[in-house]
Amino acid sequence: MTKYIPTAGQTVGPFYNYALMRDGENDLTGGGKASGETVVIEGRVTEGSGAPVRDVLLEIWQANSHGRYNHPADDSDRGLDENFRGFGRTLSDEDGCFRFVTIKPGAVPAEGAGGSSVGESAAGGRTGGGNVWQAPHIAISIFASGLTRRLVTRLYFPGEDANATDPALSGIPEGDRERLIAKPGDGGGEKSIRFDIVLQGEGETPFFEE
Amino acid sequence: MTDDIEYRDYAKGAQPPYLTPNYKSTKVRSPNKPQYKLPRTLTEATGPVFTQDDVPADEWDLSTSATGETALGQLMFMDGVITDEDGRPMANTLIEIWQANAAGRYAHAVDTRDAPLDPNFTGAGRIVTGEDGHYRFKTIRPGAYPVPNYENYWRPPHIHISLFGRSFMSRMITQCYFPGDPLNDECHILQGIPEAVARDRLVMKFDPSVGVNGHALGYRLDLVLRGRRATPMVG
Numbered sequence: 181m182t183k184y185i186p187t188a189g190q191t192v193g194p195f196y197n198y199a200l201m202r203d204g205e206n207d208l209t210g211g212g213k214a215s216g217e218t219v220v221i222e223g224r225v226t227e228g229s230g231a232p233v234r235d236v237l238l239e240i241w242q243a244n245s246h247g248r249y250n251h252p253a254d255d256s257d258r259g260l261d262e263n264f265r266g267f268g269r270t271l272s273d274e275d276g277c278f279r280f281v282t283i284k285p286g287a288v289p290a291e292g293a294g295g296s297s298v299g300e301s302a303a304g305g306r307t308g309g310g311n312v313w314q315a316p317h318i319a320i321s322i323f324a325s326g327l328t329r330r331l332v333t334r335l336y337f338p339g340e341d342a343n344a345t346d347p348a349l350s351g352i353p354e355g356d357r358e359r360l361i362a363k364p365g366d367g368g369g370e371k372s373i374r375f376d377i378v379l380q381g382e383g384e385t386p387f388f389e390e
Numbered sequence: 391m392t393d394d395i396e397y398r399d400y401a402k403g404a405q406p407p408y409l410t411p412n413y414k415s416t417k418v419r420s421p422n423k424p425q426y427k428l429p430r431t432l433t434e435a436t437g438p439v440f441t442q443d444d445v446p447a448d449e450w451d452l453s454t455s456a457t458g459e460t461a462l463g464q465l466m467f468m469d470g471v472i473t474d475e476d477g478r479p480m481a482n483t484l485i486e487i488w489q490a491n492a493a494g495r496y497a498h499a500v501d502t503r504d505a506p507l508d509p510n511f512t513g514a515g516r517i518v519t520g521e522d523g524h525y526r527f528k529t530i531r532p533g534a535y536p537v538p539n540y541e542n543y544w545r546p547p548h549i550h551i552s553l554f555g556r557s558f559m560s561r562m563i564t565q566c567y568f569p570g571d572p573l574n575d576e577c578h579i580l581q582g583i584p585e586a587v588a589r590d591r592l593v594m595k596f597d598p599s600v601g602v603n604g605h606a607l608g609y610r611l612d613l614v615l616r617g618r619r620a621t622p623m624v625g
């Protein structure tokens with residue numbers, strides 16, 4: 181019997197951008213069409229020497245403002261938004277800096293299945309239907325030259341009560357946990373947050389097993 | 391749930407560790423700390439959905455320029471099937487490839503070495519698989535290229551591959567290589583994978599049956615993305 185073992189990863193290398201990058205893919209709102217609160221995410225990627233890393237491929241994946249993923253495995257009754265796919269891509273510039281424009285995702289259930297929706301009355305407790313709910317968050321994939329395969333992390337939002345009970349955050353020791361919570365940004369009028377990524381060393385970003 | 395899929399951890403020896411000392415830049419880019427366990431949630435069980443309408447039909451052919459000219463080099467087909475860990479064909483999977491030209495140069499602003507560019511070759515292609523999980527690209531065999539910061543070290547001819555699969559958990563990027571090339575044994579990136587059988591799975595098989603007689607060589611590479619049914623089918 182043939183065994184099907186997942187294919188090994190290999191570095192994305194330095195020369196991918198003409199193949200993978202397309203204009204506008206760092207704006208998940210489709211130029212403001214998606215419903216929900218627009219948020220600008222800015223950050224910088226640095227390596228162990230403290231130097232910025234250019235040409236890092238960053239991909240984000242998230243639920244819409246109702247907490248619904250645009251994917252068949254999310255068959256909940258939380259509302260779909262036809263203007264929001266939930267996937268974005270960008271790459272860091274010469275200074276290691278990157279930028280996404282998206283909407284703030286709603287809360288989603290913690291378990292793998294679709295789960296029940298957040299009822300009106302459950303909005304505070306986030307335990308509707310016996311499910312644990314995750315704090316609003318964005319999943320991040322990181323690929324770069326010098327990374328043999330994908331690194332995975334998550335971005336959480338500042339000032340969220342639900343951060344205290346989020347199952348993924350709770351698995352990270354205090355002191356490290358805060359590094360996954362974005363800082364308020366300096367984007368003026370728009371809602372703006374800052375999420376720096378340190379690949380190695382002092383202030384290293386917590387990463388998750390793939 | 392339409393389909394209850396289980397995502398097991400990657401087998402360690404079948405994937406390259408982040409720190410691979412012979413591959414120098416991993417020394418400052420690999421995390422020092424071990425990775426935390428991530429609960430498997432709806433976030434990981436979902437991911438961007440693609441359909442065949444997302445990609446123009448002519449992007450499977452890298453060997454023909456926009457004006458219909460043929461790229462320089464050895465014409466070849468790269469052909470295979472993408473499956474999950476149950477061997478089930480992976481439909482609606484976006485596969486993106488990119489590569490150097492026949493002289494070993496990328497059509498990329500950062501690649502400034504003195505090998506010629508080919509005006510008829512950009513070296514990027516995309517397709518989305520159909521129900522049978524099959525993919526097929528027409529391209530030219532890429533050249534080897536030297537890597538700065540090493541002493542007389544060349545990357546073996548290779549093609550970069552980006553794959554999405556059915557969820558965030560199956561997202562991966564890899565490279566594939568050509569059978570019998572002596573540079574494969576010297577490659578810090580390929581040799582960074584601990585298990586020989588896992589390295590071999592990234593080496594394409596020469597297979598005339600997927601080539602075209604008198605026109606182009608054929609190489610075969612099957613790819614397996616993570617994920618399997620949580621409950622095996624009985625019988």
Ligand SMILES: [Fe+2]
Binds near residue numbers: 193490545548550
């Ligand atoms: Fe390459």
